[in-house]
Amino acid sequence: MNKRVQIRTAVRQQRQQLSNEEQRQASMRLKEHLISHKKIINAQRIALYLANDSELDTMSFIHWCWQQGKEVYLPVLHPFCLGHLLFLRYEKNTSMAENMFGILEPKLDVTKVCPLAELDIICAPLVAFDNTGARLGMGGGFYDRSLAHWQQTKLYPIGLAHDCQLVECIPIESWDIPLPEIITPSKSYLFPELCQLES
Numbered sequence: 517m518n519k520r521v522q523i524r525t526a527v528r529q530q531r532q533q534l535s536n537e538e539q540r541q542a543s544m545r546l547k548e549h550l551i552s553h554k555k556i557i558n559a560q561r562i563a564l565y566l567a568n569d570s571e572l573d574t575m576s577f578i579h580w581c582w583q584q585g586k587e588v589y590l591p592v593l594h595p596f597c598l599g600h601l602l603f604l605r606y607e608k609n610t611s612m613a614e615n616m617f618g619i620l621e622p623k624l625d626v627t628k629v630c631p632l633a634e635l636d637i638i639c640a641p642l643v644a645f646d647n648t649g650a651r652l653g654m655g656g657g658f659y660d661r662s663l664a665h666w667q668q669t670k671l672y673p674i675g676l677a678h679d680c681q682l683v684e685c686i687p688i689e690s691w692d693i694p695l696p697e698i699i700t701p702s703k704s705y706l707f708p709e710l711c712q713l714e715s
Contacts, residue, residue, distance in 0.1 A: 519687045520652060520655075520686070520687055520689075523643075523644050523652060523683055523686065524643050524644065524652060524654070524655065527643055527644040527652075527680070527681050527683065528569065528570075528643060530680045530681075531569070531570040531571070531678055531680060531681065532569070532570045534570060534678065534680075539570070539572075539573060540573075541701070542572060542573075542678055542679075542701040543572060543573040543574075543575075543576055543577075543701075544576060545701035545702065546572050546574075546577065546676065546699065546700075546701050547576045547577045547580060549699050549701075549704060550577050550580075550639075550699065551577070551580055553674075553699075555636075555637060555672050555674075556637060558636075559586065559636035559637045560586055560587060560636055561586070561587045561589060561630060561634060561635045561636050561637075562581055562586055562587070562588055562589070562635070562636060562637045562638075562639065563588075563589040563590070563591065563603045563630075563635050563637065563638040563639065564577070564578055564581075564588055564589070564590060564606075564639045565590065565591060565639065565640070565641050566590065566619065566620055566621075567641075568617075568618075568619045568641075569654075571641045571676075572641075572676050572677065572678060572701070574639065574676070578606070582607075582608065587605060587630075588605070588606045588607075589603040589604060589605055589606060589630050589635065590603065590604060590606045590621055590622055591603055591621065591658070591662075592604050592615070592621045592622055592624060593615050593616065593617075593621065593658075595624060599656065599657060599658060599661060600658070600661055600662070601658050601659070601661075601662050602624075602629050603629065603630050603632065603635060603638075604621075604622040604624070604625065604628045604629055604630070605622070605628040605629075605630065606622055610622045610623075610628075611623040632662060632669070632671065633669040633670070633671065635671050636670065636671065636672065637671070637672050637673075637674060638659075638662070638663065638666075638671060638672075638673045638674070639673075639674050639675075639676050640653075640659045640663070640673055640674070640675050640676065640695065641653070641659075641675075641676060641677075642659075642675045642676070642677050642681065642695075642698075643681065644677075644681050644682075644683045644686060645675060645677055645681060645682060645683070645686065645695075645698050645705075646682065646683055646684065646685050646686045647682075647705070648686075648694065648707065649694040649695050649696065649697075649698065649705070649707035649710050650686040650688055650692060650694050651675050651686075651692070651693070651694060651695050651698070652686050657691060659693070660691050660692060660693045663693045663695075664693060666693070667711075672696070672697075673695050673696065673697075674695065674696075674697045674698070674699055675695040675697070675698035675699070676698075676699055676700075677698060677699075677700050678700060678701065679700045679701060679702050679703070681700070682700070694707065694710055695707070695710065696708070696710040696711045
């Protein structure tokens with residue numbers, strides 16, 4: 517586990533050193549990748565995240581989704597099932613609150629929850645990734661649990677990361693869920709062997 521902690525610490529430091537202008541440019545380039553992505557163009561329900569700890573900012577893309585009439589969902593810490601996420605509808609007037617990690621999330625409203633299997637896309641944050649699609653998160657395992665059975669649904673997960681978050685090799689643990697695609701401001705990394713079979 518020590519190697520994973522070292523990678524997590526080093527990459528977070530690199531990410532935090534990006535200037536405001538570098539972050540803004542990265543966000544705009546990310547948006548251009550996403551709005552031309554075939555699966556996103558065809559998607560109706562897209563789960564995203566609000567940037568924290570110098571993650572890629574998704575707000576510009578969220579506004580595009582709203583303009584296109586797409587439904588946006590954000591992760592909310594499950595109140596009864598420790599370590600799990602719910603995905604709640606996010607609109608311009610959604611009431612927000614800070615969770616235990618200091619991250620803004622929609623206030624819990626069961627009428628706004630979208631079951632995981634009914635989402636089309638989940639854009640997941642990450643701390644580091646490698647050329648096999650392995651993803652290293654913050655360490656809580658929230659997305660690994662959420663995506664454990666994604667291939668049995670219509671859901672398609674995409675990791676979003678700064679270019680500096682690519683590392684040579686991530687030590688894999690049994691609970692890690694690799695991603696079929698990771699998009700950075702400069703490149704899209706595809707791992708077709710991880711994709712669900714197309715009908």
